[in-house]
Amino acid sequence: MDLGIAGKKALVCAASKGLGKGCALALAEDGVELVILARGKETLEAAAAEIRAKTGAKVATVACDITTPEGRKAALAACPEPDILVNNAGGPPPGDFREWEREAWIKALDANMLTPIELIRRTIDGMIRRRFGRIVNITSSAVKAPIDILGLSNGARSGLTGFVAGLARKTVKHNVTINNLLPGAMDTDRLNSTIAAMAKNRNLTLEAARAERAAAIPAGRFGTINEFGAACAFLCSQQASYVTGQNFLIDGGAYPGTF
Numbered sequence: 001m002d003l004g005i006a007g008k009k010a011l012v013c014a015a016s017k018g019l020g021k022g023c024a025l026a027l028a029e030d031g032v033e034l035v036i037l038a039r040g041k042e043t044l045e046a047a048a049a050e051i052r053a054k055t056g057a058k059v060a061t062v063a064c065d066i067t068t069p070e071g072r073k074a075a076l077a078a079c080p081e082p083d084i085l086v087n088n089a090g091g092p093p094p095g096d097f098r099e100w101e102r103e104a105w106i107k108a109l110d111a112n113m114l115t116p117i118e119l120i121r122r123t124i125d126g127m128i129r130r131r132f133g134r135i136v137n138i139t140s141s142a143v144k145a146p147i148d149i150l151g152l153s154n155g156a157r158s159g160l161t162g163f164v165a166g167l168a169r170k171t172v173k174h175n176v177t178i179n180n181l182l183p184g185a186m187d188t189d190r191l192n193s194t195i196a197a198m199a200k201n202r203n204l205t206l207e208a209a210r211a212e213r214a215a216a217i218p219a220g221r222f223g224t225i226n227e228f229g230a231a232c233a234f235l236c237s238q239q240a241s242y243v244t245g246q247n248f249l250i251d252g253g254a255y256p257g258t259f
């Protein structure tokens with residue numbers, strides 16, 4: 001299917017690997033010009049080279065921490081008028097809420113709520129003027145079904161989700177949509193580090209821990225970054241102009257609810 005977005009400009013955050021990279025690759029396959037960012041320059045440049053080689057797309061890079069004001073300034077200088085914005089950053093650490101002082105909460109809120117809101121604030125009026133905009137926030141299945149050890153994530157991402165639910169209804173008449181993608185267990189470094197911690201705690205081999213975790217998912221496996229990217233590209237398509245304020249789970253059936 002031609003998504004009708006060839007030649008559009010996208011800013012894809014936290015995209016040197018994992019889910020952000022999956023989104024960048026899928027958009028590039030549809031002819032979108034990219035600015036991708038991540039903190040580490042070397043991995044970022046390698047990702048950009050891979051995407052260029054696979055798709056022939058124009059890919060610029062910004063090595064920055066998107067959760068800082070300087071990082072956002074650099075990202076927006078490189079891509080001042082994105083048609084597509086994919087918000088993403090690393091997730092907060094696990095733990096017990098009794099250990100989290102104000103500083104831990106502010107850090108999680110900065111990364112997973114206030115940074116995406118600030119990037120939306122800085123780019124959405126241009127999208128409205130140009131009568132095209134697609135914003136996709138990478139959140140987590142934790143928004144629908146909280147994960148007990150990830151309280152910082154449950155809280156910060158739910159704050160973003162609530163804010164977006166209101167704003168998305170105001171911009172859709174200008175052909176500017178805002179949706180959230182909710183990953184379940186996707187096969188990335190982030191998932192592998194969580195599984196490595198579980199394997200260590202329970203004295204399992206990494207393979208045994210991976211197999212146990214995958215068996216608990218109705219699909220019987222982890223999701224891929226390509227599957228995730230394809231969903232992102234669809235939400236950014238011309239065809240998705242009537243879809244806004246939605247929370248899409250990509251979790252192999254792990255969420256047990258009917259709705």
Ligand code: NAD
Pocket residue numbers: 013014015016017018019020037038039040064065066067088089090091092138139140141183184185186187188189190191
């Ligand atoms: P990953 O570790 O594979 O990749 C993270 C990417 O983000 C890397 O490119 C890294 O350089 C970049 N990054 C991290 N912090 C950044 C920052 N402050 N500024 C700029 N770049 C930054 O992780 P992933 O699995 O792709 O996860 C992406 C998001 O999705 C995270 O917030 C994660 O918590 C969330 N999530 C992932 C899963 C999963 O199963 N993979 C499930 C639920 C939620």
